[in-house]
Structure formats: C-alpha cells, structure tokens
Amino acid sequence: MGQIVTQGLSSDLLAVLTTPAGLPATGLIFSSVQCQFRKEGDPTFKTKVLTALTFIEAGQGFYRITFNGTTELTVPGSFAFTVFGPTIQQFYGEAQVRAASSLIPTVSVALPMCQLTGNINDLSGEPVVGAAISARIIGMPTILTNVGMTDSLQTTVTDDNGVFVLSIARTAVVDVFIPKINYRRQLTVPNLPTADLFLGIP
Numbered sequence: 001m002g003q004i005v006t007q008g009l010s011s012d013l014l015a016v017l018t019t020p021a022g023l024p025a026t027g028l029i030f031s032s033v034q035c036q037f038r039k040e041g042d043p044t045f046k047t048k049v050l051t052a053l054t055f056i057e058a059g060q061g062f063y064r065i066t067f068n069g070t071t072e073l074t075v076p077g078s079f080a081f082t083v084f085g086p087t088i089q090q091f092y093g094e095a096q097v098r099a100a101s102s103l104i105p106t107v108s109v110a111l112p113m114c115q116l117t118g119n120i121n122d123l124s125g126e127p128v129v130g131a132a133i134s135a136r137i138i139g140m141p142t143i144l145t146n147v148g149m150t151d152s153l154q155t156t157v158t159d160d161n162g163v164f165v166l167s168i169a170r171t172a173v174v175d176v177f178i179p180k181i182n183y184r185r186q187l188t189v190p191n192l193p194t195a196d197l198f199l200g201i202p
Contacts, residue, residue, distance in 0.1 A: 003095045007076050010069040015083045015091050016155050017061050022132050022179025024061025024157055025088045030054070033085035035065060040077025040097070048072070048081070060157055061132070073097050114189045116166040118197040120158050120181060127162025131180035135166055138175045138186060166197075 005011035017025040017033070030050035038045045048054075054066040065081070067073050076099050084090040116135070120128040134155045158164045168174060170191045177184045187201055195201055 005067075005073055005079070005095050005097055006069075007073060007097050007099050008069045009073065009100075010066060011073060011095075012064040012066050013081065013093055013095055014058070015063045015065055015081075015093055016153060017063055017083060017088045017091055018132060019087065020089060022089075023130055024132055026057070026059075026061060028055075028057065028063065028085070028088070033083055033088065035081060035083050037067065037072060037079065037081040039072070039075045039079055041075060045080075045082065061155070111169045112191075113167050114170045114192055115194045116168055116176075116189065116197050117194060118164055120162045120164070120178070127160065128158055128180060129160055129162065131158045131162075131164070131178065133157065133164045133166060133176070133178050135168055135174040135176045137172050 003011075003013060005013070017028065019025050030052055033050065033055070035048040035050050035055070036045035037048050048065075048067070050065070056064045056066075058064055063083070065083070067079075067081075073079065076097050079095045079097050081093050081095075082090060083093075118133075120131050122128055132155060134153050136153050154166055154168055156164050156166050166176075168189050170189050172189045173186065174189060175184070175186050176197065189195075190201060
C-alpha cells in the first residue's frame with residue numbers, strides 16, 4: 001500500500017534510486033531524472049515537472065519528491081509514481097490518498113525487530129563500500145502480532161568496513177537481494193535481536 005497521505009495536502013514521497021549496477025544513485029538533480037504519476041481513476045501516467053524544491057536528495061540513494069495537494073493529490077485512492085532517467089534503474093512507488101475525514105487517530109505499535117548484519121569484501125580481502133542491500137516482504141498479506149505489513153522495500157549500504165545492518169521485523173518472510181555479489185535469498189527473519197545474514201539462518 002505504501003505511504004498514506006492526506007487528500008489536498010502537499011506531501012513528500014520517498015524514492016530509492018539505484019544505478020544500473022544496483023548501487024545507490026547519489027548526486028542526482030531534478031533535471032537528470034523524469035517523474036510521472038497516476039491518480040486513482042486515471043487511465044495513464046502524467047508527467048510531473050520537477051524542480052530543486054520538489055526533488056531533494058536525502059542521502060544514500062534516497063530522494064524526497066514533493067507532490068502538490070491542490071493539483072496532484074486531489075483524488076482519494078491509490079497514487080502511483082515512477083522515477084526514471086538515463087543513469088538510474090526505473091523506480092516505482094505507491095501511496096494511498098485518504099480524505100482528511102477518513103483518517104482515524106491510531107496508536108503506533110512497536111514490532112520486535114531483528115538487526116540483520118553481514119560483511120562484504122572483495123577478492124583481495126578489502127571491504128566493499130557502498131554495496132546496496134535490500135529486503136522486501138514476500139507472501140503477502142503478512143500479519144505480525146496483529147499488525148499488517150506492507151511489501152515496502154528496506155534498503156541499506158555497506159559502510160567503510162564493508163559492514164551492513166538491515167532492521168527488519170522478526171519472523172517476517174523476506175526476499176533479500178545484494179546485486180554487488182549476485183546474492184538473492186528468501187528467508188524467515190530470526191526471532192532474535194541480531195543475526196548474521198550469511199551464518200546460521202536456515
């Protein structure tokens with residue numbers, strides 16, 4: 001389902017942009033990418049004109065795109081958007097636009113999380129810096145401790161020591177992908193505070 005936004009209010013939606021090699025795309029500016037969106041009921045996507053104020057880099061391949069409440073987030077229902085360009089893989093995102101009167105105050109539920117860790121080195125033993133790691137829940141729908149989970153993508157990159165940490169809800173069944181080392185695996189996140197992705201997870 002993605003992020004929930006309020007009809008008629010301008011809102012930021014997050015895009016995770018990667019290079020063709022699967023690495024975080026950094027340093028992009030509004031003129032180097034294109035964005036399209038589709039409101040509930042629209043038969044086709046419409047082009048969104050990006051500016052320096054509506055396309056902002058948040059770091060490590062994450063970008064905030066501001067959609068206008070009076071011209072774009074005007075119809076309740078599903079809202080899809082895509083970002084593409086010559087130096088990035090095409091990204092698809094989705095949100096739900098809710099009428100302000102339909103939003104019910106809720107209490108946040110804290111799920112127990114597991115820190116999935118790992119280390120990536122090259123053949124000479126040197127750490128690989130900036131390798132992208134992602135995880136997405138599979139087998140939807142998923143309910144964990146009475147909370148519905150979306151298939152939103154969780155991403156991170158390796159640090160200066162080649163180490164990464166992904167924080168994921170325990171017992172979720174996920175698809176983990178590391179393009180840099182051609183690693184892809186479906187697994188059940190252990191019911192533990194921490195776990196090594198490459199060791200001891202059946």
